Amino acid sequence: MARKKKKAGTLIILLVVLILMILLYFLVVNKNKEEVKTEDTISLSTIESDQVTEISYTMNGTTLTYRKSDDTWIDESDTKAPINQDNITNMLSEISSLTAEKMILEDAKDLSEYGLDKPALTINVTCDDETTFEFCIGDSLVVGSGYYAKLSDSNTVYAVEEGIYSAFNYTQTQMLAIEEFPTITTTNITSINVNKNGRDVFKADYDQSASDAGEYYAWKISKPYSTVQKGDPSQFDTYLGSYGSVTLSECVDYNSSDLSKYGLDKPSATIDLSYYTETTAESSTTDDSSTTDESNDSTSDTSDTTSASEDDTQEEQTIRTDYKLTLLVGDQNDDGEYYVQVIADGREYENAVYTIDSSTIETMLDITAYDFVYNVVAQIDIASLDTLTVKADGKTYELTVAPNPDKETEVKEDEETAKDTDTTEDADSTDDTDSTEDSEEVPEYLYYYNGSEVEETAFKELYEDITGITTTGNIKKEVSDTTPVYEFTFTRNSDEFEELHVTYLPYDGVNFYRVSINGEENFLVEKTAVDKVVKSISGFSSK
Template identity: 30%
Template sequence: MKGKKGITLIVGIVLLMLLVLSYLMLHSGNKDGEDTREEEVKTSSVAKLKEEDMASVSFGAKDNMLTFIQEDNTWYLEADKEFPVDQQAVSDLLSKLSDVQASRTIENPEDLEEYGLEDPQTSIIVTAADGEKTSFYIGDDNAVVSGCYMYLNDARDRVYLVDTEMKTSFLCGLYDLAEKASFPSITSSSITRYRIDKEDSQFAVNEDSNSKTGWTVTGWDGSKKPAASDAVSNTFTKLSSLSFNSYVNYKEDSLEQYGLANPTAVITADYTETVKDESSEESSEGSDTSGESQETAVDRQIVITVGNEDENGNYYVKTEGIQGIYTMSAEELNTLLDDDAASYLDTYVNKVSFADLSKLEVVRDQTVYTIVSKSVEKETSEGENTADEEDQETELKYYMNDQEIDSAEFLAFYEKVSGMESDSRLDRMPESALEPELTIKFYDKASGEETDVDYYAYDSNFYLTADNHDNYLLVNKMDIREMLEKLDNLLTDTQK
């Protein structure tokens, strides 16, 4: 008996749950205006408007409406006819009114408040050339079917469910419909000069054929030093990838508002742009030749003035030659603004290929060791034919003080010399520096320039290297020891 009562109780609970679920589904359906009659209603067109018939259109949130007027097939902002309207963007927006489709129609809704239409916060009002108005009043979203509720003109007794895009598209900002400029296209390899001016510092990077790296960096004090080519390349790649984020103001009479009257920094870059010669194109039109048009390298300059940072992590910027104020990513710009002249100085003590040297002098314990390389005829074994002198093979040999030395041992030593990198840099030579433990002199083959590097014991962790170009670098002591060990091996082997 108890078993039957238990079964009856379970069945009753299941039936109750089904009734509750059915009620909730019905209630939800009615709230969204989805009664049984609506399920049978297919998508229908509720309005069709042509852009060419429009004289004006107003749209947006209730307290922030935008109004555009059309004159001679051109759209203008009614409040400011000088505003740079993006004609295509406006046309694309208005095309959404060419055939407004409703997926559901709710006749005689009991309470417009349920649909956000008692006091609609979004509206679109189109005035035709003949004065006829068509008004769309848009209310709440229906997240279930990705739609929103709307009524047309004054017909509040009929509510339509239309695509959500009808609402979101017309809630755009003014500058979403502005004709925007693009940041100039600059290739990193075309930049010849780069400069940053900040309130507390300035520096410039210049292409320089006389520099061993091809570049020099000039600091705020006017001192010029070779710039590391990899650091220069890295910066130019960052510069060439810059882009505008958003258009803020087409007028330039409010620079102070954006921090551009007293800027955070000014970035200047000189570059070349390859353009097609228009005159050559015109002359080739009447000829039968199919040759390529001529191209000319034109010098260009870009100047970016960087202002305040906004609340979204962007800087306000003004670019010379481009109308208006834009924003740029602060994260990207800071990778440039955080640099100083020292960021471009070479971290290597003197990275130069021995093939570019006429000779190398090593001074150790007051003894000078002069090392040169010579290309000599390769020795042939007996029986080999050496009649053809043009086919005679040569080999590179190294000499120290006119005595041939082991090539492998010398190259092992020179690899340590040219590959030596510093950990940090000093601004000036310490007054307490002792006599150098080692001096290496590099003589450039092409220019004849001499670079002298002295190696001093500095502290328990570092050696100091100082050259005749005022570079003072701290080098790990272990790197120096490895270099000296290779040098000692070379000298010992030579003296045998």
């Protein structure tokens, strides 16, 4: 009996499960109504792109209308506005090839289930034959990607891909064409000035004449320092690279009459750039260099002579064009992007306001002048040194480089010997080789410490330590004590070089000295580094 009851209970449970599964099946079918499918996509539009003369679409309660004028699309509400023609092309492409992935429901009674009672996007297209096409897009699909959509003259609901919605998902400002930031080759930048809150925090110019003369440190920094400082080329290369790939995000106002809305009536920062471009052009030159032999005039062919006398050649010419650009930086929008204006020659919309990514602007403005300074205190080549005088702890030390008189004598003797080489070249060649091998090379310079000749290598090692002292940063506080701790005077061996006076002055008494270079104080040096060099000078002896 118990066994029969157990079997009956099991059958009842199975029956209940079966009924529930059947109910669930019909519930899903009736609720989603998405089981009406076709194997192939459904064509919704047969419009050709070149037939369309007007596009109008409504999104978020705003209607935008664009009309074709000749071959250019213009904004019906502002015919002077620069319109992004690529956006229009994309819209036309989506409309002309509009298809549905499947039919959801034929003749739907309740469009609100699909967001089509109040469409998120309504598209109206007018063709050159006055025919129109209207299409509505509602909610996103419950399952998968895409949207519910319908034609205006039918309540049949379709599923369409995301592309049609994305093609029209633009506000009026987003439809404005962006006048690109000028293309700048960063190695062609010749000047930069960064001003923040009305103060020049960094100004540098590239000295082309110095570069042409072989000077490596051709960048000259004039602000914020009172005297021009040499710039480190590697630092400039890194920083200026940020100007070679600037992208303007959006044109928010192509002809702004109220810059205060963007904080551009009083910009928080201004960046001025000078740069140039180079183009190559071919020029024709004529070489009229041939002559005719008078004795052969009677037999010369006139046409051949004329052809030979005018030899046209093509030569490439590099044409340089200089430009100036000013970037004005205003407030930030809700997305953190900066409002900017780009002022430059040749730009069509001078009053246009753009947005630009915050990281781009912050890279340009996050600049510390000292990071670009070549920080060697005394870059004096030993080949140009006559005497270095060092005053330290009440004593004076002199390091001198002088031409070797024996070297001068040797040169004169070699010149006199060379006069006789033509008559004795063969006989003396073997003897000259032997004498050269036996003789020692005479040094060109002699080196002295406090008047006594010293060994060249030791002298150069000490001098390398002296000229290896570097600055560590800007002076950050005023110190009244002007009593020199150490004084270095570099006298040069030619009038074309100026003397260099370096004075190390008290600062904090622990970590740093102020350094005065030809009377100008801008930087700090490590106290221990200078003290160590001075100790080497005072205790120097030839090795």
